[in-house]
Amino acid sequence: LAHRTHSIAQIAAETVAELRRDIDLGRGKVIYKDYIACIERYIAPYFAEKQLEQLTNADIAEFELWRNRQMRKQPTHSTLNTFTSAWNRICGRTKESSQLKAKCVPCCVTMWRCCC
Numbered sequence: 001l002a003h004r005t006h007s008i009a010q011i012a013a014e015t016v017a018e019l020r021r022d023i024d025l026g027r028g029k030v031i032y033k034d035y036i037a038c039i040e041r042y043i044a045p046y047f048a049e050k051q052l053e054q055l056t057n058a059d060i061a062e063f064e065l066w067r068n069r070q071m072r073k074q075p076t077h078s079t080l081n082t083f084t085s086a087w088n089r090i091c092g093r094t095k096e097s098s099q100l101k102a103k104c105v106p107c108c109v110t111m112w113r114c115c116c
Contacts, residue, residue: 008047008055008090012039015093031082038086042067052091 016036022028046063047055067083068074075083 006051007049008052009044009049011052011090011093012044012047015039015090016044018093019089031085034082035086035089038083039090042070042083043086043090 016039019028019032019036023032043063046066047059050059
């Protein structure tokens with residue numbers, strides 16, 4: 001089968017659906033609502049149709065600047081951890097479903113640097 005790429009918006013929507021499903025089934029954690037908020041308010045709108053495999057560390061840095069302007073403040077360490085976890089959920093979902101080849105993508109750790 002040919003490898004199909006999906007936009008970050010598509011992957012984010014699948015991730016949000018999975019998080020909501022877990023919440024509805026009573027398996028979700030309270031923090032899942034914050035992950036959903038990060039994904040829906042910031043990650044999905046900013047990256048929209050970009051492909052995960054094509055992101056660079058520069059794209060992540062530009063996102064951080066945009067996000068901070070949108071928030072109108074520098075996020076706290078706790079908020080950065082929430083963004084990191086939400087982003088890693090998206091990356092993890094992609095890797096689990098084999099939508100992503102074994103290519104390095106900028107996955108987040110607390111300071112949003114490439115973790116490959």
